[in-house]
Amino acid sequence: MNNSDLFVCIDHVGYAVPNLDDAIKLHCEVFGWRVLHRETNEEQGVEEAMLGTGDQHSENAQIQLLAPLNPASTIAKWLERNGGRGGVQQVAYRVHDIDAVSATLRERGVTLLYDEPKIGTGGSRIQFAHPKSTGGILLEIVEPAQGAAH
Numbered sequence: 001m002n003n004s005d006l007f008v009c010i011d012h013v014g015y016a017v018p019n020l021d022d023a024i025k026l027h028c029e030v031f032g033w034r035v036l037h038r039e040t041n042e043e044q045g046v047e048e049a050m051l052g053t054g055d056q057h058s059e060n061a062q063i064q065l066l067a068p069l070n071p072a073s074t075i076a077k078w079l080e081r082n083g084g085r086g087g088v089q090q091v092a093y094r095v096h097d098i099d100a101v102s103a104t105l106r107e108r109g110v111t112l113l114y115d116e117p118k119i120g121t122g123g124s125r126i127q128f129a130h131p132k133s134t135g136g137i138l139l140e141i142v143e144p145a146q147g148a149a150h
């Protein structure tokens, strides 16, 4: 796999937020984003919203607001470590083939969190690289669901 085959674009930037409705209000009313999608992901312990720009093209990055579903959630832990304030929790790179990209990253020494991809937003397949092997950033890789808008 060539380096140019790895990533398609930045799919989204994930913000940890203490309260989803308050965060939606801020990002939509003040910053002018709009809600494209909302869902709850029990396995990941999050309630989330995806935000887009007025004219959302397929490779425009989205903003993902992530609120904890329960105290065991990785988002709850992140907020606790950051004094209860929100902030950038992750950056997600889009890929066409998450299995091939995961294999290449592993070969290159990147620590991936899951043996196999898990289910993310809108039925996508997701995997994460541990911040300790990416220079301090929680990196998600995401293969959108077949037929998804993006």
Ligand code: V0V
Pocket: 014, 041, 044, 046, 064, 066, 074, 075, 077, 078, 089, 090, 092, 113, 119, 120, 121, 124, 126, 128, 130, 131, 132, 136, 137, 138, 140
């Ligand atoms: C922890 N660390 C981070 C970090 N979280 N550094 C940068 N960005 C983050 N988000 C650092 C932390 O400061 C420590 O550094 C070290 O990592 C601790 O690592 P640890 O003991 O392994 O772990 P935890 O318990 O803090 O967990 C960190 C990981 C966890 C990354 C393992 O957050 C995780 O499993 N994340 C993947 C799942 C996830 O984030 N789900 C929510 C989004 P020092 O102090 O040791 O230097 S769900 C989602 O995105 C969906 C559904 C989607 O997009 O479709």
